[in-house]
Amino acid sequence: MPFRFTGKIDILDLDNPIASQFRAFKENAMATTNAQVGNIRRDVNEAIRSHWVLFLIQGLIMAALGLIAAVEPMVATFAVEIFAGWLFLFGGIIGLASVFTAQRVPGYIGGPCSLPCYRLLPASI
Secondary structure, three states, rough: OEEEEEEEEOOOOOOHHHHHHHHHHHHHHHHHHHHHHHHHHHHHHHHHHOOOOHHHHHHOOOOOHHHHHHOOOHHHHHHHHHHHHHHHHHHHHHHHHHHHHOOOOEEEEHHHHHHHHHHHHHOOO
8 A cells, every 4th residue: 555644744653654764863863962962061071171270260250249249239230231231232233234234134114113112212211
């Protein structure tokens, strides 16, 4: 009896050629993934062993900054506000540049129409 595709794939059906291809793909994908995970673990362990001093320095700096943030919350709040402000500024510049450089992209009219919203948004916050 010839194979007829019914829209469902039963991977246990041994006569189904699509199911056998799916099983082969799944087995190869899992083998590749397991091999890659082993390589990633080895690479991460090697990087930590070779650069442990840098990780120690980073940890000490972050602990000191955390202590300063706990002792002086106003300073930490001000630093986060400045950082967020710069992120919003550069994000807005990149967003404006993308609006005017993507004129051939479908849905282009949505970009220029949303420009007034950028002006109204800070007033509502």
